[in-house]
Amino acid sequence: MTNTPLTDEQIYGHASPQHDKRYVRDLSFFRDTIHSPSRVLYPCCNIDATPVKAFPDAHIDFLDDSPEKVAMFKRRGLDAVCADVNTATFDAPHDLVLWINPGFMPSNDTVLRYSSSDGYIIGDNHYWTGRNLLDSDAVRLVGMIRDIDPKLTTDPEVIKDIMRTDVRSLMIFQKK
Ligand SMILES: C[S@@+](CC[C@H](N)C(=O)[O-])C[C@H]1O[C@@H](n2cnc3c(N)ncnc32)[C@H](O)[C@@H]1O
Numbered sequence: 001m002t003n004t005p006l007t008d009e010q011i012y013g014h015a016s017p018q019h020d021k022r023y024v025r026d027l028s029f030f031r032d033t034i035h036s037p038s039r040v041l042y043p044c045c046n047i048d049a050t051p052v053k054a055f056p057d058a059h060i061d062f063l064d065d066s067p068e069k070v071a072m073f074k075r076r077g078l079d080a081v082c083a084d085v086n087t088a089t090f091d092a093p094h095d096l097v098l099w100i101n102p103g104f105m106p107s108n109d110t111v112l113r114y115s116s117s118d119g120y121i122i123g124d125n126h127y128w129t130g131r132n133l134l135d136s137d138a139v140r141l142v143g144m145i146r147d148i149d150p151k152l153t154t155d156p157e158v159i160k161d162i163m164r165t166d167v168r169s170l171m172i173f174q175k176k
Contacts, residue, residue: 027054
């Protein structure tokens, strides 16, 4: 009996990186109304390639510590590095860093280490990323993206309420 290597679809349930419809919409809103980034970093991306759809004109670096996931991105011609997000280095800072469901609670130092000054950080609250940044003096809160008008909620108390019931809501910060 010969051993046929498993396909990406058999291993991950998907043959190629995926795109999240809600986040394509939310990040496109950010791009059109707040900032159109030129260099985006998405750490702890797993097989989520959503920023490719939201930021078609940007250079996007994907980062994950799983060699198989990184290889999947590279096979599709995307820029991906296999590294620990606590210690990785890049030749230039990013004007947008996405912290979406990173799989662990990052320190604020880790969350901010890849951002340019004035750069934006967008995070959800799966691992308290957004909540922890609310307490940081190194950033200013821009707001939380909602799917109702107005699409941007800026009151920190309202944001704290929403993040408790909807950890997927994206919060925008700007590095000072
Ligand atoms: C829960 S998955 C989330 C994937 C993606 N952000 C999403 O929302 O679909 C977390 C990913 O983070 C990666 N990861 C966890 N700790 C990491 C670290 N210290 N450095 C780099 N990647 C890490 C894991 O390999 C995994 O692919």
